[in-house]
Amino acid sequence: MKRPIKNPNAKGFTLIELLISVALIAIIASLAAPSFTTMIATQRIKGLANEIMTDLSFAKMESVQKNQCIAVDFSAQGYTITQLTTCTTTTGATIKTVNNISASNNSFSPSSGTTYLGIKFEPVRTTATITGTDLVISNTNASTRSLKIVANTMGRAEICSPSATITGFKPC
Known part of the structure; x- marks a missing residue:
């Protein structure tokens, strides 16, 4: 026996x-997935660049506050902020170490040559001694996009985008 349909005008899919x-x-x-992958990689590059800029400002302010030289040295794995015993030495107490930047597929490389960027902030004149070349930050998931950290002898660092590949930063 068939059951009668209670509501023949029922709506649905x-x-x-x-x-x-x-x-x-x-x-x-x-x-849309490839676009999201590139967007996430670009945001990781921006985040790392902004973290570096914050740490460089921190190192400069620590130099003035403690009246001691502070060095920031970059390598392929990350960077180290060190409070130097004197401005002529290269050793001292480590303030902060950032390692394993490759965990988020980011990488550092010098803009030319093989010498990584090193900055030593001097407290008296609030200047910086720079060794190595500018630092390029890239991500393996967005190989055509990168940012460059450029430092000058006044202790100021800025972020620029090589070939204007990332918007929001001036081209270098």
């Missing part, structure tokens, strides 16, 4: 309509 909608959403999401 059929199974086929629902499957077609899900398939369209999956296609659109798969087209």
Whole structure:
């Protein structure tokens, strides 16, 4: 015995309509996924560059506040902020170490040559002694995008975008 339909005008989706909608959403999401990957990689580059700028400002202010030379030395793995015993030495107490920057697929490289950037902030004249070359930050998921940290002898650092690949920063 058949049951009578209680409401023949009931509204809803059929199974086929629902499957077609899900398939369209999956296609659109798969087209947008590469854009999200590049966007996330770009944000990681920006975040690391801003963290470095904050730490460079911190090192300069620590130099003035403690009236001692502070050095910031970069390597392929990260960077170290050191309070030097005197301005002519290269050793002292480590204030901060940032290692394993490759965990987020970021990498450092010198803009030319093989010598990484090193900055020594002097408290008396509030100047900086710079060794090495500018630092380039890139990400393996966005290989065409990078940012460069450029420091000058006045102890000021700035971020620029080589070939204007990342918006919001001046081109270098």
